Amino acid sequence: MSIIEVKDLKYRYPDTTKLALDGISFSVEQGEFIGLIGRNTAGKSTLCYALSGLVPHFFKGAYGGSVEIAGLNVRTTDVSEVTAAAGLVFENPFSQITGSRFTVYEEIAFGLENMGLPRDEMIKRIEEALDLLDIRKVKDKNPFDLSGGQMQRVAIAGVVAMKPKVLILDEPTSQLDPQGSEEVFKVVENLTKEGITIIMAEQKMEKIAQYADRVLLLDDAKLIAYDTPEAVFSRDDLASLGVQPPAVTAIARHLGKRKATGHYPVDLEELKMLLAEEGAAHG
């Protein structure tokens, strides 16, 4: 059974006339890293909310179709059970970190205390999260004294410690410097090895091409494509969908350098190989 099953999902926010999600269907296997892309009004955040239960439990509105996370129907299951299965990380780490705690360690404990876990189990989970997100060396620091990348990793650690099966991240690197962004992608990829399934909305196409197993492209509330990064970034209609492909793919397209699959490469090494082959053929 797939970890996420979305069937003909339709959703409209209260007091609006237009569907924010229109007939979305897809499934995700456990441990996959799915990149969610599309222009700003495409519906990416709304889909994140629908997967994490904020839609329809917090945002009411009109709802059709179904979302199942680990066998739980998001609409009919109690919201606390849904959020235990599907954790959501917001764009801005400042809005996720509670500010009520003085150390990273206590910050990570916050969600666990709310779950009412026994002390031994809390300590075990915090220790695991410190290692998984590579923030052990800052565990005694104040979260607000950290760099943006570290702070976002603390925010993710707080969610990961609650052991969700699915982790949903809505543009988690948009406020981070380049190395901070890279740190977040690396630790998130690492989580897939623990069997955690990742859904990440992002504007950084280079990183999505590098880290995602599959890319889900939305436009105007509809699912346009759900395929490998290569296949999606090779589409001829990408510009009209508001998506700029990675620089490598754009250059390969201009040069007409396709792989044997018929797709343009998304990876620099592959582009180098294609150019070397051409050089050899001409030489």
Add this chain to the structure above:
Amino acid sequence: MGKLEIEKLHFAYDKATPVIKGIDLELDNRKTAIIGQNGSGKTTFVKLLKGLLRPDSGRILLDGADLATMTVAQIAKQIGLVFQNPDDQIFKSTVLDEVMVGPLNIGQTLDEARASSRAALAQVQLADVEQVNPYDLNLAQRKMVALASILAMDTPIVIFDEPTMGQDAAGKAIIKKVIEDLQAEGKAVLCILHDMDFAAAVFERIIVFSQGQLLLEGDAREVFKQKELLQQAYLDQPQAMKIAHALGIPGDLLTVEEVDSALARPSQ
């Protein structure tokens, strides 16, 4: 008009942790971007330039006059600052009213403010939502409203704090055009950025901040080829330059377009 000189600038929110540690800099008419890791002092620096914070020591000269001797209202006519978070500056109930606040504050008449605000909204492609409540727009659109409200004030210096954050390809194209138009009008443009590709494609001069100091500054090509220094400052090279270097193309290329035309040229 619109010239900023910064001399030995120091600032700390609390004395134990200085944020700006001795910055000397002269800003000119080149489109200028400041890059640097989170917490390197970029936002604090532009708040000092705008007079929202007062330096602990050192001084800022605006067209030769010490900023410390000017009122916030006087500075407001010279320097426009678009905040990183639009919700720090949005409070009216329609987009048009919101954009008109700044122009009215610096003494434009109602008619002037309406005209300049409509022109600014057209520039950021939000003309069709002028009667909408800003909070019914998404974050990327609210950022454009905040940007328009500064454009409408028509200041000789315009400073942007992270304008591309959360913008998609279309939004970035609009911002690029706005910045180029401002320069064509003879205005000084200063922009804080985390997006190295955008910085390389749009800006002539790049200033690198690291831990409250100036690590590096110069023409975009010269700065972005300093791979080790950039990594030391938690930054990165633009994608196009990395690709060009990997493919052995000379010339420290900055954009996909430059790489394209280099590859299209017959080799030797």
